[in-house]
Amino acid sequence: MTKVTVIMTSYNKAAYVGRSIEAVLQQTLSDLELFIMDDGSNEETLTAIEPYLKDPRVHFIQSGVNTLQERTTKTRYAVLINQALEQAKGEYISYATDDNVYAPDRLKKLTGYLDARPDENIVYSGSKIIYLNSKKDPVKETIRPAQTVQWNAPCAIDHCSVVHRLSILKKIHAEFGSYWDESPHFYRIGDARFFFRLNHFYPFYPYDEVLDTNYITEQSIHYQLAEEEKSDFIKALPPQSTCRELRYLLKQRQGR
Numbered sequence: 001m002t003k004v005t006v007i008m009t010s011y012n013k014a015a016y017v018g019r020s021i022e023a024v025l026q027q028t029l030s031d032l033e034l035f036i037m038d039d040g041s042n043e044e045t046l047t048a049i050e051p052y053l054k055d056p057r058v059h060f061i062q063s064g065v066n067t068l069q070e071r072t073t074k075t076r077y078a079v080l081i082n083q084a085l086e087q088a089k090g091e092y093i094s095y096a097t098d099d100n101v102y103a104p105d106r107l108k109k110l111t112g113y114l115d116a117r118p119d120e121n122i123v124y125s126g127s128k129i130i131y132l133n134s135k136k137d138p139v140k141e142t143i144r145p146a147q148t149v150q151w152n153a154p155c156a157i158d159h160c161s162v163v164h165r166l167s168i169l170k171k172i173h174a175e176f177g178s179y180w181d182e183s184p185h186f187y188r189i190g191d192a193r194f195f196f197r198l199n200h201f202y203p204f205y206p207y208d209e210v211l212d213t214n215y216i217t218e219q220s221i222h223y224q225l226a227e228e229e230k231s232d233f234i235k236a237l238p239p240q241s242t243c244r245e246l247r248y249l250l251k252q253r254q255g256r
């Protein structure tokens with residue numbers, strides 16, 4: 001069995017995706033497979049990805065999506081992640097995006113943590129977030145720490161900071177009919193929606209070290225949402241569910 005399956009979603013981040021892939025392939029834990037799930041990126045991005053396809057650990061899957069209509073009827077990264085999960089062979093699952101950079105020891109540390117704790121199923125680490133302007137200069141930096149056991153992970157943790165056992169997915173599918181929710185109402189907070197599902201059964205355990213860096217770029221969904229002049233992509237999305245709704249529902253369920 002492979003130790004870790006890393007699932008990276010990719011769409012038009014030519015300037016960043018190479019560094020994200022490299023950070024996965026150069027992990028000190030080398031027993032991994034990497035699914036690069038590309039959602040119809042431009043040539044420039046495909047050229048940036050190409051050199052890494054030689055590595056036998058990489059599976060490159062292209063969705064063929066190209067219209068705005070196709071891009072907005074489902075939360076695309078949820079669709080891509082679900083496809084990869086169907087084929088995953090790793091004992092552990094780790095998520096990555098084309099604008100996130102793993103620290104070199106990330107997978108060794110987080111899988112080592114779970115190896116030593118058979119009763120725990122999900123671990124998360126601290127994360128650094130860097131906001132970039134249109135010239136790619138950093139304009140703001142924040143840290144998301146990992147210090148508490150989380151029974152309410154939506155919007156408190158990013159999916160690039162999490163590692164979970166493959167074995168927990170069966171229960172999620174049985175309860176909800178899929179792994180990640182593909183509804184377009186969760187485009188803004190797809191990972192929060194997945195964590196909402198996980199938190200029905202499992203808490204997230206903290207690993208108190210910053211082990212990834214997340215770049216908010218001009219192309220990012222969150223950047224586009226914050227812009228005053230909304231892009232065609234944002235205009236085509238249905239109303240978005242909020243962090244508050246998910247967090248409130250979980251609290252109610254847990255009687256808090």
Ligand code: TYD
Nearest residue numbers: 009010011039076077097098219220221222
């Ligand atoms: P990203 O733009 O980085 O948004 P955020 O502001 O949440 O960081 O998008 C998140 C991931 O979704 C990224 O890896 C690319 C992927 N994605 C697709 O696969 N298809 C799409 O149509 C879009 C817009 C994004």
Ligand code: MG
Nearest residue numbers: 097099215220
């Ligand atoms: Mg992003």
